[in-house]
Amino acid sequence: MNRPLLGIVWDLLSTLLLTIVGTFIASAPSINLLSSGVGFISGISASYSGRLDSLFANNSSVGVLAICVAEGNCQIDGSKTKNYFQNIDPGNGLINRGWCxxxxRGGSNLANADAGCLSRTKSRIPRLFERMKRVGLNPEQHEEAFVNAADLWNQASPRVSDAFPTTYRAALNRGLQGQEAILWARVEAFRDDSGELSAGNINLQRGVYIGLFGICANPQNTYYQTRLQTYPLMSERWRWSCIALDQNRRVKAIQLVFASIQ
Structure with missing residues (x-):
C-alpha cells in the first residue's frame, strides 16, 4: 500500500475509533475518582511478580519502547527519531531529550536523560500497581493498560495517572474493551476535582497556549484545528475531542509495540 493511501486509511480508522468512544460521552456518569494527591501511598505491598518490573527493566524493555514510540522518539523497531536527541515541547517550551x-531533567547528556527517564518511571510502578488493585484489577492481566498508566505518568500531571485505574475500571464496566476502553479511560482521567476536563490553558488575546489545550487551540496546528472547528472553543465536546485526538495517537503507538512482540 502506498504511503498516501496508507495515511488515508489510518486517518479513517482513527476517526472511527474516536467516533465509537465519543458516543459514550453524553451518557457518561460522574466518576468518583480516588484521591488525586501525589504523595506516596502508605503501606504499599509490592506483591507482584517480575512481569511488571520487566516492562521497565532497562532502556530496551517493552514498556520503555512503548512510551518512546508514544512520545514520537522511537520507531516500532527501536530506532531513534530526531526528536529523541532533542525537541522542544509544544506544550511548555522546555527542551526534551531521551526516550521519555x-x-x-538530564541536562544536555542523553545518557543522563535516559537514566533519569528509567528511574522516574520505575519509581511509579508500586503506586500504579496499588491503584489498579484498589479497583479490582490485576495489572499483570492488564499489562497494556498498565503501560498506558505509566505513559500518562510520563506525559501529564500526576493526578491523571492516579485517576486512570478508576476510569479504566469504569470503561470496562460500561462494556468498552481493548483500545476503546483505554482511550476513554485516558481522556476521562484528565478531569480535575471539579469534574472538568483540564489539560492546559489558553489566552487568545495574549497569544498564550499552554499544555494540550494550547496545542489544540494554536492556529498554527492545523491538524487539530481542522478536526475541532465544529465545536465551540473550550466547550466540553471541544475539550474531550482535543484530549482524545492526542491520546488516541499514544494508545495506538503503545498497542503497535505490544502487537509487535506477540
Whole structure:
C-alpha cells in the first residue's frame, strides 16, 4: 500500500475509533475518582511478580519502547527519531531529550536523560500497581493498560495517572474493551476535582497556549484545528475531542509495540 493511501486509511480508522468512544460521552456518569494527591501511598505491598518490573527493566524493555514510540522518539523497531536527541515541547517550551522526553531533567547528556527517564518511571510502578488493585484489577492481566498508566505518568500531571485505574475500571464496566476502553479511560482521567476536563490553558488575546489545550487551540496546528472547528472553543465536546485526538495517537503507538512482540 502506498504511503498516501496508507495515511488515508489510518486517518479513517482513527476517526472511527474516536467516533465509537465519543458516543459514550453524553451518557457518561460522574466518576468518583480516588484521591488525586501525589504523595506516596502508605503501606504499599509490592506483591507482584517480575512481569511488571520487566516492562521497565532497562532502556530496551517493552514498556520503555512503548512510551518512546508514544512520545514520537522511537520507531516500532527501536530506532531513534530526531526528536529523541532533542525537541522542544509544544506544550511548555522546555527542551526534551531521551526516550521519555525528559523535560530537561538530564541536562544536555542523553545518557543522563535516559537514566533519569528509567528511574522516574520505575519509581511509579508500586503506586500504579496499588491503584489498579484498589479497583479490582490485576495489572499483570492488564499489562497494556498498565503501560498506558505509566505513559500518562510520563506525559501529564500526576493526578491523571492516579485517576486512570478508576476510569479504566469504569470503561470496562460500561462494556468498552481493548483500545476503546483505554482511550476513554485516558481522556476521562484528565478531569480535575471539579469534574472538568483540564489539560492546559489558553489566552487568545495574549497569544498564550499552554499544555494540550494550547496545542489544540494554536492556529498554527492545523491538524487539530481542522478536526475541532465544529465545536465551540473550550466547550466540553471541544475539550474531550482535543484530549482524545492526542491520546488516541499514544494508545495506538503503545498497542503497535505490544502487537509487535506477540
Amino acid at each position: 522526553s525528559d523535560q530537561g
